[in-house]
Amino acid sequence: MICSSLCSWPIFNSLESKFVTQIHMVFVYGTLGNEALIVMKNKMVYGLGKNVNGCLGIGDKDATLEPQKVEVLCGKDIKTFAYGNGPHVLALTKEGEVYSWGFNNRGQLAQRVNKKSSLQVISIPTLVQLRTPEGSLGMKRIMNIACGSNHSVAITEDGEVYICGDNRYNQLGNVYFNSPDNEYLFRPQLVNDNSDRKKIVHVSCGGAFTMAITTSHEVYGWGNNSFGQLGIRENCETKYTPQRVDLKEGLAVVKVVCGIEHTLALTNEKKIYAWGRNDDGQLGIGSKEFIFRRPIMIKHETEIKWIDIAALNCSNISVAVSEEGRVYVWGNCHGEKIMTPTVTPFSNMHDAVARYGPSVMHEPLILYANGGPGILECLKTAFNDSSTSDLKIEVEGQDIHVHKAVLRIRSLHFKTMFQHNWKENNQSIIKPGQFSYVVYKAFLKYLYTGVIDLPIEKTSELLDLAEEYCESNLKQHCIHMIKQGITVSNVAHFYAIAVKCNLLELEKFCVNFAINHTSAVTQTDDDFAELIQKMMKTFIMKAGKVDFKK
CATH class of the missing domain: 3.30.710.10 (Potassium Channel Kv1.1; Chain A)
Structure with missing residues (x-):
């Protein structure tokens, strides 16, 4: 018998029930959800699946049908994972350490590897060191991580933004480094000016752009703006300096998430604003207009109050949770273009993403936060x-x-x-x-x-x-x-x-x-x-x- 929370994710169907009962957290990623990381209650970490470019972190590039230990991470207190389509993976521990592995062709792993050598793949999680403004390598406590398709972002406890990887669309912000073509950065560096040195508390990445929230609940973005995904008035292809999103005065944003080329923002008044590409209806505004460069509020006939939002940096699907606990989806839902928020039968976003999304998770799924299943989880599992x-x-x-x-x-x-x-x-x-x-x-x-x-x-x-x-x-x-x-x-x-x-x-x-x-x-x-x-x-x-x- 498999835990009901995992039933929506086929990669776990072959696991033995005894193993499943000891799982604390899972993260499904890769093409069509064919790779997964599993964190156990005893802090052991396992990789399972296809292992493209060593993205399981098990030390090789061989696929595995049985969970294999990710030795470097075993015993670490894992807080979260992030994935980019490069493909590459980041792991953040509760102690504030970041580990990276996978494909490093554009420096997205923040590890110095010769671009022309055969060492573009790192199959063992490797500790990331940050370069301070003074130029020295040091350890800073990281609070949040995010991945674009080929770039990586980390936020320190001091509210600083460090970034590395692909820079073809200026998604690294205004960092300065010595690269002959200015296209990639192999060492994470502080985003200069950092939104005029404003402290950042939250970050999210689209395919080739980055959005961040400051302590004053303002939103800044930089990188690719071909479809207006930065939410600024200016009609430009890219922005290398962080730009403040053109939201109404007084709006306080508490969360921002990015699709491959669109952005959603949740305010403290439980409203959602959207901007960017809209060819699949991913903005949820009922319009077929292709691009919205300025934020527009999502409206619904029943005047829903929203409490959470989600998107994936590889997809055009959007997901949100209402105050009543109902989950809504819109955008590209398994090939169907859903133009407005549409209610699903689910009560959690992971199940909705599994059913209507690209078969990968928007964030790790924590099964039992307090060490064991609660009454509701047991009831769900007992059905049928x-x-x-x-x-x-x-x-x-x-x-x-x-x-x-x-x-x-x-x-x-x-x-x-x-x-x-x-x-x-x-x-x-x-x-x-x-x-x-x-x-x-x-x-x-x-x-x-x-x-x-x-x-x-x-x-x-x-x-x-x-x-x-x-x-x-x-x-x-x-x-x-x-x-x-x-x-x-x-x-x-x-x-x-x-x-x-x-x-x-x-x-x-x-x-x-x-x-x-x-x-x-x-x-x-x-x-x-x-x-x-x-x-x-x-x-x-x-x-x-x-x-x-x-």
Whole structure:
């Protein structure tokens, strides 16, 4: 049995359960997620997978199907990892040390290796030393790391930014070094001026640019600006000096993340601003305009308050978490262009990234922060686990393994079933017949996790189930999920469901949405056109009664 947090990442499927129970942290990277680093509770570190250019850090370039020790890192207290498509890897310890390994063709490992020699690959994690402004090599405590495609960035506890690697797009900032073509730097050096010596508290890298947040919550960027990813007024290809992002006065940014050529910023008011390339809808603003050089706030019909954001330096996907704990995605989601934040069935960003992203992690996944799984994690893992189940539910010939105690506690329907003299009370197999396997499984999983893991088009059947089983909380969750997933192409469909089920709250929401998008709704697919025409009279009648202030 594999931990539910790892189920979304196929590279871990072959691990033995005894090994999995001792895992503290994992990081999946590489092409299509075919490489991983594993940190155990006892601080042992392992590499697993393809090992391109020695990126597992195990001392060679051979792939491995079994976890192999990363000897240099074993015993270190690992804080986080970062990965660049070079490919190269950084590891940061809680003591503030940085180790690097992988491909070093442009100095991204911060190790002095002859560019023309065969030693461009370093397969053993090597300690990075920083060059101080006085020119000496010393050890400074590092608090944060990030990787672009071929450059690396580190922030010291003093708020200084050190940087190395590829400089073809000025992504190293205004560092000075002796390179004949000014294209790469093999030793990390302090970014001169460092945003007028402002202290930096957070950094993120896109493919060939860098964004940083100061202690005063301002955002600065430098490097490639071909698609406006620096968020400045000036229409220029690159910037070698840190430039302040053109955000409204008074906005305080608490987090910034970078896609390959776009940027997201989260403010203390729980709003998201986006800028840069938008060909896949990765800015989430509903527009097909290719480039936005100035920050624009992401808006949603339900006025969502956001608490976290994520992006990947190799992708055009964007991810965010709402105050209610729902995860949204937009941009390039497995080839689909999603133009606005769209709710997913997940409650954590790693699962959403695994499902819709490029199969690599945006940051390491910590399994058990306090040394062991909590109650919620145990419940998630227990769902559909035949080894602990005491009840089997068969739907459309497929089995779902559950636990009577959990069903009794979480569902009025099952509580009534098991407390009274229903024939199912004494059976080890129950065969409900009204609903599909996919929907019934989603219902049972909801009882274990509190999350609806179901495509939005299936929620109408789940609503029927909630009505049949008197599950009022599930009913509200379905309505909330539908409201957050309403689009021009499905508003008529869900309006019909709202009318049929007498769901006044959803009905009113659909009316508001349709009126606000009248032109677009009337131009939807043929499947909806006839339905819209039939409802138009009702829409118009209700429009006069809608209170837009609510």
